[in-house]
Amino acid sequence: MNAGPWLSVPPGGYGGIENIVATLVPPLRDLGVEVVLVSVGDSTLEVDELLSVFPVGQFRQLQRPYNQVNGVVPAHQHAVVRALRERSDIDLVHDHVEAAGLATLAALGRHDPPVLHTLHWDLHKHPELYGTFDGGGRVWVNGVSADQIARAPEALRAHAVGHVHLATPLAEGAHLRRPPEKGGHVVILGRITPGKGQDLGVRLAHQHGFDLILAGPVGPYHSAADLAAAGSTDNPDVAYFREKVEPYVDGWRVRWLGTVRPPARDDLVASARAVLAPLRWAEPGGTFVVEALALGTPVVGLARGCLPELVDHGRTGYLTEVDDELPDLLEAAAKLDPAESMRDAAARFTPALMASRYVELYRQVLAS
Ligand code: UDP
Structure with a gap:
């Protein structure tokens, strides 16, 4: 292996x-x-x-x-x-x-x-x-x-x-666990990189007024301190973060936590009202998607790559082709039953x- x-x-x-x-x-x-x-x-x-x-x-x-x-x-x-x-x-x-x-x-x-x-x-x-x-x-x-x-x-x-x-190991016995208490925040979990579309997420959060938490590294840097110490670097994800994401990170409406490790990562995702996937690339496998479902959190995203195979539209999340529909779908997702996602994950992932x-x-x- x-x-x-x-x-x-x-x-x-x-x-x-x-x-x-x-x-x-x-x-x-x-x-x-x-x-x-x-x-x-x-x-x-x-x-x-x-x-x-x-x-x-x-x-x-x-x-x-x-x-x-x-x-x-x-x-x-x-x-x-x-x-x-x-x-x-x-x-x-x-x-x-x-x-x-x-x-x-x-x-x-x-x-x-x-x-x-x-x-x-x-x-x-x-x-x-x-x-x-x-x-x-x-x-x-x-x-x-x-x-x-x-x-x-x-x-x-x-x-x-x-x-x-x-x-994900989180899917084991997920159908037997009690669905989590939900907070008001939305999470994007993953590397900060153009393909994952955090720039669209942060713009929508500001325009439509929802609380967004980004978790994940920028290039090889796991925290704001790490990134600041790096100074100038050739890494393309760092350039993307600095130009298109960081200007929207205000520590209030939009926060970037750096890399979040389990168990804090799982608490963050389980308590989110949705995981957002504003993908720009054809996400190949999406571990973050199966993890969210196993934790009872609906996934709302653009219908790219593996998303339509993993997310049961209307039951475990919502998918669209249209960027501007994402905020309404985040609202709709709050009404989905988390137990459905957990059952689906326990059966499939x-x-x-x-x-x-x-x-x-x-x-x-x-x-x-
Ligand atoms: N991950 C994490 N903490 C973070 C960001 C990501 O533990 O702050 C984990 C995430 O939960 C998943 C993996 O890193 O298990 C990323 O895999 P995925 O397939 O979602 O994305 P990739 O980076 O492989 O495209």
């Missing part, structure tokens, strides 16, 4: 891919799968074996744009290749490292084990790789939503074995369900 070099597993806060690996591995092991985790040295997830190149996560290196960070991903992927070359007890590689990392694995020889690569990203970001992807007969891919696979470049779709929705779907895909890949 290759989680990449950026953050430890579990990440202890922000970390989409690392959270999913931490969610997937325990139920996989319950199903009898032995897991060698390739991650960073201070990962604490219980596995059969941990392999690492870097002692700690390299997230800080992302002060610069991802494609200008040299050496981190290749060095990490090298550990995977070395392990495959030195031992014969690995049947399959489940890889979560995007683009540059996949290229390393795609270049492995025919005698190496097959690779199932889970797509976590906006595929159009890397046309040079994904647009001409050739799995060499040994690399297969799965999406985290049907939409992601449907819009993938043809070369990639030819190697797709299906999709598996993301899951548990770690055990995700693990059994992956075991099916592993079988499919091993049989090809």
Whole structure:
């Protein structure tokens, strides 16, 4: 199980891919799968074996744009290749490292084990790789939503074995828990980045007068103090935050809390009247969506990417194509029954369900 070099597993806060690996591995092991985790040295997830190149996560290196960070991903992927070359007890590689990392694995020889690569990203970001992807007969891919696979470049779709929705431990037994007490605030949870659309959220909050709380890092910076200390930086998310989001953060109508870690994160989301998803990109998997539903909070957002697959319009949230309809839908969402979202999450987004779907895909890949 290759989680990449950026953050430890579990990440202890922000970390989409690392959270999913931490969610997937325990139920996989319950199903009898032995897991060698390739991650960073201070990962604490219980596995059969941990392999690492870097002692700690390299997230800080992302002060610069991802494609200008040299050496981190290749060095990490090298550990995977070395392990495959030195031992014969690995049947399959489940890889979560995007683009540059996949290229390393795609270049492995025919005698190496097959690779199932889970797509976590906006595929159009890397046309040079994904647009001409050739799995060499040994690399297969799965999406985290049907939409992601449907819009993938043809070369990639030819190697797709299906999709598996993301899951959260919060969904386990969610239908048995008491629905939370609601406050008046709306939350946007996630990296502050143009694709997640926080700029639209903050503008709407000011125009329509609702209280909005943003939680999440800006680039590799987890707090306002962290960001101030960074001074000038090339990170595009920092530029986005400073130009389009920060001018609206007044500490009253709109607040930015930086990264919020569980359990505070879960309290923040559970007590919100809605989670807002003013997405600009085709959100591939949306962990924040399944987490909100599991916590009994409706999701209101733009109908992009995986959102229509995850949100049951009129029951667990509201979706629209139109930016200006979002404030009315936030009002409407306050009348939805949180118990419906919790029931839906308990039925559809548990770690055990995700693990059994992956075991099916592993079988499919091993049989090809
Ligand atoms: N997250 C968190 N604290 C924050 C912001 C995000 O713990 O302040 C978590 C969030 O709950 C989710 C993950 O980080 O589990 C982000 O994954 P998601 O798929 O929503 O977004 P990505 O960043 O992978 O696009």
